[in-house]
Amino acid sequence: MAVLHYRFTTSQGFIMNRVTTRFSGGLDQLLTAPSLSSHSSPSALITYFGRLADNFNKLKVSGPDERTNMKSTASSGPFANAHDFVVQNPVMGETVNMIMGGNTALDRLERYIMAEAAADSSARWPPPACHPGTRKTILEMLMKWSNDPERQWKMFWLYGSAGCGKSAVAQTFAEMCIENGRLGAAFFFSRANKRHKPETVIPTIAYQLASYCLEYKAILLSLLSDKPDLLTKSSPVQFTKLIIEPFLRLRSIQQPFVILLDGLDECKGQSAQRSFVKLINDVVRDKKDLPLLWLICSRPESHLQSMFTRITDCGLEEMKIDTECITDVDRYLRDQFYELQIQYEYLTGPEWPSRDQFELISNFGEGHFIFASVVISFVGDEEYANPAERLDTLITSLERGDNDGISDAKPFSKLDALYTTVLEDIPESVFPTTWKILAWHIYSRDLVTSDLMLVSPEELCNILDLSQSAFYGALQKLHSVFYVTAPDRQDNTGYVNFRHTSFRDFLVDRSRSGRFAVEEKAALVDIAKTSLFWHELNSKFDHLAERGLYDRWSSNHRAAFLGLKWIPSRTTQIHKEISSTIACFAHQAVWDACRQTCDPDVNPDILASFLNFDHRHVELDWDWIIFVNHLYQKGCLNDFIRAEPANQADTELVEKLIVMTKGETVKAVDLPLHWGEVYSGSKCREYVLIGHGERTVLVCFTRAPGDIYARYEKLTSDSDSEHFQDQISQYQRWLEKHGWNMQPQTGRGD
Structure with missing residues (x-):
């Protein structure tokens, strides 16, 4: 057993008096920590306590008038297997508040982030990444930029057309930075998958920086413990207070951290996109010693191009569809076709695909990785397990579109032809269900706050009144462009995602997708009618709640809806959670969806549904009042x-x-x-x-x-x-x- 005594005071007025620590395990690890003395600087104290914070939070510290023996519950780290831990008569100020309140502050921060936007998020799995041996030039250039102490710029814009592989390069570069301990944070925007809200960007960056930089984490948690309202401030204030000012206090960082923003053009609102560019540019211009590098990847939208070309403190690099890019795409295609050839050797043969087939696919792709990726996913779809037949089908479809002159009429004609081929594979009797799922995924999330979005297959399946088999059957032909988690999970954490934003863009543009279009007004009509059904049903539960029969919103106490088509057999609690999510979604979305469908012209189906709606127990909120007044002014209510x-x-x-x-x-x-x-x-x-x-x-x-x-x-x-x-x-x-x-x-x- 060892006894360690500390007494120290910092310039910030922090005092810890008579700290006696007894350990009978993990002492060797503890002694490797920096030594502390009465001359220790505040930064040394922050570093030291930051390293102990995660374990220290699990321990109870006795107050000035009490002494409590306890055992550590830590399973690893400096307190592994430690017991009889005693802290006597402490006087705790800023740093201890950070340690003891650290978990609370971190939990509070977590509520404001977009965890799905991280480089290693399960929601993005499998993420787009560069095929081995491809994109060498651009990756080497980015690594040289990040490692060069004489670099000219601390801000870099990588831009290119849709589907050229920007996100794959960003993902691979992020993984390389992680391996080298250089990644500070990564935010992968996605309009299609609703990772696009600007208010989540700065908290997410701060949260990730805290996981990669322990010294920063100590400062951040102390700051949030003292000023929790910072999380409700504007993005410029958060940027300054949560990121810039803390990093200006750090002196021990040898190499700057890389912060990566991929798909900035998909961030919601052009003003927010411009704001982030300006914030970053201002700081790299005025705070040249700040140990942060910024990589921004996006399409060259006109408003972004206008900003970046005027910035002198930023490097610019276009990802062109050049000879190297085409060669890289061809290499990817050859390697993937070879893998399919091995997997289905009795169905393909050693000469598959033929030279003509390969050249046709290569020429149609024109160096776009997204085209090649969808081709391989389509041809190699395990549901069909016949790549030779699938490739023949695809080539026939592409040649038909090419002969019709489509390729000369539209900028994305080759990709559109590929997406059309994918959708044509869906049986006509099944497509209405497929359309409904896609419509809800695209448009329903904009009607509610992020915590009420319908993200899991179970939630979407039940609110749409679909059985599990009908839901997965409707998406069976979309594996190459749409991702859905398997149903055999132990919780309700599944999700559905577009594999690439270009497919979403194709669907919402009737001029490109034609009869497969998923247009907003039609989608909102379906969402409104469905929400009316669930809201009316839930209002009856509300009526019971008013009489004290159940908690109206809590998933722990509320009754689960009867008649759900897909009832998870794992636990009753998941059944209640799904019911609660459906109820809360309908409550928040219904009247806004109704109003949008009736503006400017009243939709007769929505009006009929509203007039047939039982209002006896429904909550009349502000959105309801707006919708009713809209109908009244249109002269539709008569004496209702x-x-x-x-x-x-x-x-x-x-x-x-x-x-x-x-x-x-x-x-x-x-x-x-x-x-x-x-x-x-x-x-x-x-x-x-x-x-x-x-x-x-x-x-x-x-x-x-x-x-x-x-x-x-x-x-x-x-x-x-x-x-x-x-x-x-x-x-x-x-x-x-x-x-x-x-x-x-x-x-x-x-």
Whole structure:
């Protein structure tokens, strides 16, 4: 057993007094850490405690007036097998807060990142990468740039046309940097797979930098522990506070870290793209000692080209489709065809493919790696297990398109012909299901926040009311362009992804994809109708929740939806999680999707679905109000929403309202609704009637004086006496609590 004593004070006022540490295991590793003394610098302390942070967080530290013996739970590192660990009478300041709060700060940061955008993310597996022996010139140039201490630029733009292999080069370069300990962070944007939100970029870079640079991690976690609100600030503020200023404090970095942004043109919004370029350019121009290098890869979109050509502190390199590129693509094709030849030797033969077949594919690809990659995936599809036949089919299709003159009419005609061939392989009876899955993957994610996106096969399958076999059968012919995880997993972490953004771009452009087009308005109609179904079903669960029968959102307590087509057999909890995700998605997406389908012209199917929707238990939020007002202004609602009683059932509901308000006056609403607007602070109460027959609901809107939030009270004919009395009691208590009788009621215009 060894006893280590420390007493030290830093210029930041950090003091740890009478620290006694007893170890009977892992001591040799601990003693290799930097020695500390009263003269230790703050950076030395940060480095030291950063190395101990992950293990130290697992231990309880006794306070000034207590002494607690405990055993370490660490299985590795300097505290491996240690026990009887004691820290006595510490006075803890900035650094210890960082250590003890480190996990909390890191967990908080993790909620703001896009983990799927990392170079080694499972969501990108298998990632695009350079085929062995290809792209040597560009990779050697990038490695020389990153290693050269006399480099001219700390910022580099690598650009090229769609499908030329930029992402493969970026991925391979990132992996080379990881091997050399030089990668700081990588963000692989993808518009098709929704890795494109600008607010996630800086937190993701910071999170990855912390995993590669321990000294930076110590500073970052201390900073986030003290100022957690930094994660809600603008990207320029985060860039400065979370990345630039911490790295300016580091003096021990021998070689700069590389930060890679691939596909910047797919970041959401041109203004955000320009902002990132400007932020990076400003820092490489003004902070020349900052130990960071920046590689940006993108298509040469006009707004980016305009910016980069005016920047003098940035290297530029175009990935041209030149002789070397064509040679590299041909090498990839030969190697992959040879692998297929070995795998299916009885179906291909030693001379497969023929010289003519190979040259035709090579000429059609014109040096584009994406074309070659899709060809190999299509020909080698294991579902068919007959590459010779698949290659014949592909060549016939490509030649047919070429003879029709398509190649001269469109810039992506060869790739379009290839994608068309892939889609033509899907049976006509199956394609409507395939279309629906693709439509939801492309458009549904823009309607909700990132935590409610439908990403797993189980979630998509169930919200679309598809069986597992129907779901996977609809995607069976798309293996070359669309990735979906297998169903035999132990959790709900699967995903579906486009293998390349160019396929998504092809689908959404009818001029390119023709009858296979997945256009936004048609997709939103399907999303809106489906969301209406699930939202109405979930509103009935909400009605039960109001009576305390279950927790309305929590996947731990809520009841799972009955009748789901694909019920995972692994655990009941996954069933509940899927149900909760579907409910939350529908709640957040439904009215926005409905509004978009009815703008500018009202879609008759959506209108019919809305008028048939049971509003008795639905939550009337701001998106609902916007949609209803849109329909009202279009003259589509007739008397579905009305301010005055139209029949005996309406009159009875108004009488119930009078009972609930104890005879106080309630004004009939003035249409269109203005309930979501901010009022002057005076109180207001008015009602509206929605629906017909037994589905009629009276909604009473109440806003207390000075309260920015309102209360929506719903009265229906199916509520029993006990529930109604309880509703009255709750409503009256709310009025009393919010000072309803303290001020006279006013109208909207008062």
